[in-house]
Amino acid sequence: MKVMTLIVGQLKTNCYIIYDKKxxxxxxxxPGDDADYIIHVIDSHKLKPTKIIAxxxxxxxxxAALExxxxxxxxxxxxxKDEFLVTRMKSSAKHFLGIEVDDPPKINKYLKPLDKLKVGNYRLHIIATPGHTPGSVSIFEKNTNILFAGDLLFAEGSVGRSDFKYSDPEVLRVSLSKIMKLPKETIVYSGHGEPFTLKEFGKYWYN
Structure with a gap:
């Protein structure tokens, strides 16, 4: 499985293009922002997107999801469980960054824990990892031991914010405990920053 990382937007979000090289x-x-850039990269690699997931x-x-x-x-x-945040997208961007943005995307399907999404010959397993937001999920591909963790955890032991009104630090801790049961060689691609392994994260993690 191949992963391309595109750093987009003012908050330097990692947008990932996930594909089977065959x-x-x-x-x-x-897709945090910069739709034109994302489209250019996809087209230049002659890839065909099948879905957008958050x-x-x-x-x-x-x-950039709507575009x-x-x-x-x-x-x-x-x-x-994160649908309410989709509806707040425009007001949130205005509040935190002071910018006007396009309308939010239309939700076509809800991600559910235990869902498996096909990309080429690989299967992406959806894992519920709430805490940062109520509907946060992580995506795991077990044959390559690759985990896309969103804003659950970051390099050097950092974890996602849990001080929003809808966040829950105890639920976040439970989600982290769940993820730490995956193989230690798992490569973690987070919502921001560089990739790392669970073994490296474990040096900072005290359950």
Whole structure:
């Protein structure tokens, strides 16, 4: 499985293009902004997006979703528990960054725990990892031991914010405990920053 990392938007969100190098189909994960750039990269690699998925629905992970929906005529998927954040996308971008943005994407399907999404010959397993937001999910590919963790955890032991009104630090801790049961060689691609392994994260993690 191949992963391209595109750093987009003012908050430097990692947008991931996930694909099987033997096939042209790909999945777009967390298109936080800069739709034209994302489209250019996909077209230049001759890839064909099949869906857009969000690890969670904070505005900096979905700002480009509508434009990509329209450009490629593909569905947008997010966990139902984060639907309220999709509807708040415009006001959140205005509040945190002082910018006017396009309308939020239309949700075509809800991501559910235990869902499996096909990309080429690989299967992406959806894992519920709430805490940062109620509907946060992580995406795990077990044959390559690759985990897309959204804003659950970051390099050097950092974890996602849990001080929003809808966040829950105890639930976040439970989600981290769940993820730490995956193989230690798992490579983690987070919503921001560089990739790392669970073994490296474990040096900072005290359950």
């Amino acid at each position: 096939e042209s189909d790909c999945i777009i994960l967390d 690890s969670h629905a904070h505005f900096d992970h979905i700002l 990509l929906q329209l450009a490629f005529n593909i569905p947008f998927l997010v966990n139902r």
